[in-house]
Amino acid sequence: MTISEILKSSNKTAFSFEVLPPLKGSGTSNLFKTIDTLKEFDPKYINITTHRSEFVYSERPDGTFIRNSVRRRPGTVAVASAIMQKYDIKVVPHVVVSGMSKEDLEYNLLDLQFLGIQDLLVLRGDKAKEDSKFVPVKDGYSHATELIEQVNEFNAGHFIDGQPIKAPGRAFSYGVACYPEKHEEAPNLEFDIQILKKKQDLGADYAVTQMFFDNKKFFSFVEKARNAGVTIPIIPGIKPLSKLTQLTVVPKTFHLDLPEELLKDALKCKTDEDMKQLGVEWCVAQCQELIDNGVPSLHFYTVSAVDSIRKIAERIY
Numbered sequence: 231m232t233i234s235e236i237l238k239s240s241n242k243t244a245f246s247f248e249v250l251p252p253l254k255g256s257g258t259s260n261l262f263k264t265i266d267t268l269k270e271f272d273p274k275y276i277n278i279t280t281h282r283s284e285f286v287y288s289e290r291p292d293g294t295f296i297r298n299s300v301r302r303r304p305g306t307v308a309v310a311s312a313i314m315q316k317y318d319i320k321v322v323p324h325v326v327v328s329g330m331s332k333e334d335l336e337y338n339l340l341d342l343q344f345l346g347i348q349d350l351l352v353l354r355g356d357k358a359k360e361d362s363k364f365v366p367v368k369d370g371y372s373h374a375t376e377l378i379e380q381v382n383e384f385n386a387g388h389f390i391d392g393q394p395i396k397a398p399g400r401a402f403s404y405g406v407a408c409y410p411e412k413h414e415e416a417p418n419l420e421f422d423i424q425i426l427k428k429k430q431d432l433g434a435d436y437a438v439t440q441m442f443f444d445n446k447k448f449f450s451f452v453e454k455a456r457n458a459g460v461t462i463p464i465i466p467g468i469k470p471l472s473k474l475t476q477l478t479v480v481p482k483t484f485h486l487d488l489p490e491e492l493l494k495d496a497l498k499c500k501t502d503e504d505m506k507q508l509g510v511e512w513c514v515a516q517c518q519e520l521i522d523n524g525v526p527s528l529h530f531y532t533v534s535a536v537d538s539i540r541k542i543a544e545r546i547y
Contacts, residue, residue, distance in 0.1 A: 232403035234435035237526040244527035248277040251309045271543040275320040280306040307341045328355025331369045332390045343399040350404040378432045408437040410451035414485040436463040444489040469531040470509035470538040
């Protein structure tokens with residue numbers, strides 16, 4: 231079954247989470263440890279992020295510098311395969327515009343199809359660290375909707391040059407991203423919701439939100455999206471706070487607000503352990519309210535939070 235079919239067939243809120251490919255050269259032990267820590271809660275799927283190459287500067291013996299392209303977290307497709315071999319859990323690799331040409335994306339789709347992977351999360355992805363705004367690579371795209379159109383053509387049996395695929399495989403089903411507090415580049419929330427509606431109209435089966443900490447903003451976003459004609463499942467993305475530094479880093483990085491009540495309690499925390507305990511308690515209450523309001527699934531972002539997510543899952547699943 232596809233993710234959307236799983237969500238429709240379930241009579242309770244599903245559990246899923248996201249993992250990152252290991253840093254280059256570090257192996258899969260920590261990745262598998264994360265999955266082993268959370269697998270008892272019956273995850274319906276595991277998302278695998280994709281990361282673009284970055285430019286780094288290395289000094290030569292003569293004192294000059296050379297710029298090299300480095301992908302710190304390679305192997306999304308290989309990681310998907312490794313998880314499929316080791317666990318009986320559906321995988322959902324991210325397919326991103328960022329850092330990819332149309333041809334790169336086409337080969338990515340072919341590799342995933344060879345593996346028998348049917349579900350994708352289709353995203354634009356982040357801008358390069360050295361750029362002030364998102365810049366497509368040569369012969370690449372600027373928006374996720376353009377990638378969706380390529381996936382649709384691939385599903386219909388056509389390569390990007392218009393040539394037919396001689397042996398088209400099973401069509402991909404895909405989800406997309408959405409933003410309860412709007413994407414940082416959107417002029418307003420209403421415009422952002424229209425982009426989500428366009429993704430749905432192009433064929434997206436569901437949407438997963440950016441992390442948020444204020445359920446009121448999520449419920450308001452869903453209501454506005456429904457009023458705008460968005461009918462696909464909207465899955466809340468969840469991440470518990472676990473470090474003192476996240477109090478400033480998370481709002482800045484992900485362009486979101488912390489609720490006043492959470493901020494008031496967070497400012498009382500003296501250590502990372504204090505913040506971790508608060509993050510678990512807040513997240514349990516947040517998730518329980520979301521479940522009580524009938525969300526189809528809870529999707530957890532695991533970076534720096536695996537142990538906290540386990541504690542949360544023990545109490546709500």
